[in-house]
Amino acid sequence: MSSGDSGPSSSKQLVQQPAAAGRSPNQPPLLGAGGRKVIVLKSGDEEEFEVDLLDAMQSRTLRRAIEDGCGDGPMPLPNLTGPVLAKVVELFRRHRGDPRWADELQETEKEGMFKDYAPQKPTAEVKGFDREFVSVDRDALFDLLRAANFLEAPGLLDVTCDAAADAVMNMTVEEVREYFGLVNDYTPEEEAALRKQHEWAFQ
Amino acid sequence: MEMTRAASRAPSTTPAGDPARACLWTRLGTDLTELILSLLPLRSIVRAGAVCKFWRSIVDHPAFASRVAATAPARMPWFFLYGQNNVHLRRNQAFAFDPAAGEWVHLPPIYLSEGDGPHRHPDECFVGSGGFIFATSAATRTSFCYAPLLRGGGSAADPWRETPPLHFSRRNPVVGVIGCGGPGAGARFIVAGGVRLVGGLVDIEDQLAVEIYDPAAPGGWQLCPPLPPEFRGSPRPWSGGESFYVFGIYSGLLARFDLSGRAWSGVRTLRPPRVSFSFLVACGEQLVLAGLRGGDNPPSLVLWRVADGVEEGWRELGQMPEGMLAVMFEGEEEERFASLRCVGVDGLLYVFNEAHHRGYPACVCEVGGGDRCNWKELPPLPGPVNRFHRVIAFCSAVPLDSVIGRGDGDGSSC
Known part of the structure; x- marks a missing residue:
């Protein structure tokens, strides 16, 4: 949650970099420190984040945009807030080489762009990070779920959906409705019939 | 437990919470809803169908059943235990263990x-x-x-x-x-x-x-x-x-x-030395033999991988941890193992004691690739557990579309 605070300061550094690069539309995506390719993502509340190009490719949505040549200037993501985007960017960085999505990336590889991106098994450290990543309240988890869905990022989707499923798993029907803010549209008779039909599941 | 909780509450047909939150889920969209529900164990999926009509329409859809069937946990076989009382049929009880959820459920006899x-x-x-x-x-x-x-x-x-x-x-x-x-x-x-x-x-x-x-x-x-x-x-x-x-457990x-x-x-005989009785379980394409080997002190439950088509072909995979066997079968006399039974399919092997002894304890062994054997004790049956004259136990995966959807209970066409 609090990693969103670091977003603005890191974005200040990178604002200078594209200026220094003096790029034209035909040039490859801009280079960050150490010569890595980076792009800039801009949240709905105008926070900017520098992301390693290869990390951003974990999102199919971003990948399509980059391949369409939209990766030159800051890429606006109006439906993500700064704090959410900060978390997402951090997860992309930690999931670098994660086989959960890297296989797919290999298939679409062009010109050996991802050759240093060999899939790795998720380490205990990554798994620990994932657990910590979703140790948030319900509203924050839903924000992340929506972000994962919009970005079409398999790794992010796995982590957040698993967390949502874990939360629901042992809830009663009433608790599930409460958690998701759902309205019961069954008549009492209909609901009783359903419960009776699968009595074993409702004990 | 849930039923009493439901009864003690006001009728839940009123919108839950504030209107802003009521639309949270719909904003997650059908795809995301379906994805999350597909990750749930079977029992939770059945319950999800009672949440609201929209959720029911998701979990009842044949495409959802196919999606769930494609996940590894959905293929894990459950362990079923039906306890029969020959005199008082009311004392019959039935239980099933879902390995994906790691929990027992009470089934109607x-x-x-x-x-x-x-x-x-x-x-x-x-x-x-x-x-x-x-x-x-x-x-x-x-x-x-x-x-x-x-x-x-x-x-x-x-x-x-x-x-x-x-x-x-x-x-x-x-x-x-x-x-x-x-x-x-x-x-x-x-x-x-x-x-x-x-x-x-x-x-x-x-x-x-x-x-x-x-x-x-x-x-x-x-x-x-x-x-x-x-x-x-x-x-x-x-x-x-x-x-x-077909396999004879003694022959x-x-x-x-x-x-x-x-x-x-x-037709051949699978009898490793000093094995008094054994059970045969299919693990993927291969067969695993689980047998009680005497002569060891105390006797041990040993697993072998059976080589296909080779006379006398079997290779030891491992054995149940000694302590685990001792907990399930207390005592000294060798006859105590007469009530040991194994059932299994698809890489999971359940070992249990069919005599009324500390509430029919059971263990599970996951036989993985590379001959790994991962033993675990099952939690105790959800009590109180009656004393049975006969125990019928078996093991089978439970496909979602055999439980919900279609609603015809036929399950013979797909």
Whole structure:
């Protein structure tokens, strides 16, 4: 949650970099420190984040945009807030080489762009990070779920959906409705019939 | 527990919480909802169907069942334990363990002859395999019935289907499902062995009969070549797997039935040294033998991988941790292991004590690739647990579409 605070300061550094690069539309995506390719993502509340190009490719949505040549200037993501985007960017960085999505990336590889991106098994450290990543309240988890869905990022989707499923798993029907803010549209008779039909599941 | 909680609350038909939150879920969208629900264990999916009509429409959809079926946890076989009391049928209890959720559920006991009156025949036999439960009832004549697992009991609409009569009526046969892993295309039932009763006496001549039934096709049972004669008089054959195997737990005799050729083959004896009795379990394409090996002090439960088609071919995989076996079978005398049973399919092997001893304790072993054996104790049965005269236990995956969806309880077409 609090990693969103670091977003603005890191974005200040990178604002200078594209200026220094003096790029034209035909040039490859801009280079960050150490010569890595980076792009800039801009949240709905105008926070900017520098992301390693290869990390951003974990999102199919971003990948399509980059391949369409939209990766030159800051890429606006109006439906993500700064704090959410900060978390997402951090997860992309930690999931670098994660086989959960890297296989797919290999298939679409062009010109050996991802050759240093060999899939790795998720380490205990990554798994620990994932657990910590979703140790948030319900509203924050839903924000992340929506972000994962919009970005079409398999790794992010796995982590957040698993967390949502874990939360629901042992809830009663009433608790599930409460958690998701759902309205019961069954008549009492209909609901009783359903419960009776699968009595074993409702004990 | 949940029912009392529901009763103590105000009716939950009013919108929950503030309006802003009420639309949170719809903003997650159908795709995301479906994805999250597909990650739930079976029991939670069934409950999700009672949350609201929109969720029910998701979990009832055939595409959702296919999506769930493609996940590894959905293929993990459950362990079913039906406790039968021969005198007080009210004391019958049934339980199932879902390995994906790591929890037991209470199942309604099965009373087949409910329509015939309050006095049910205690001689009903049933067994589960391949997503179905099968029952033979011998009250007046032998009938053969089947129902999708988890639907075959309780107060739900009668899900049982009766097949045309068997050519050779018999009790307690080996029953298997071949052709697919559950209620689905091409599933066929195979019945082998069992005891034929003629005027109340056991007919030893027809114990070897084998018949096949296709629930999706019209017509009755088809006779197949009988069991190899070596199986005559062999106590309690055992079956399992994609192919249909018959195995004598004491004799160690193994035979395989080939569905396409309709023939028995590969009759051989699997008896590693000093094994007093053993069970055969299909783990993927391979067979695993679990046997009690005496001579060790104390005796140990050993697993072997059975090499296919090779005479005397087996290789030790490992054994149940000594402490785990000691907890399940307390005491010193060797007879205490007489109540040890194993059931398993698809890489999971359940070991349990069918005698009433500390509430029918059970363990599970996951036999993975690279010959890894991962042993775990199951949690105790959800108590209180009655004392049973007979325990019927089996192991089968539970496909979602056999539990919910379609609602016809047939499960024979997909």
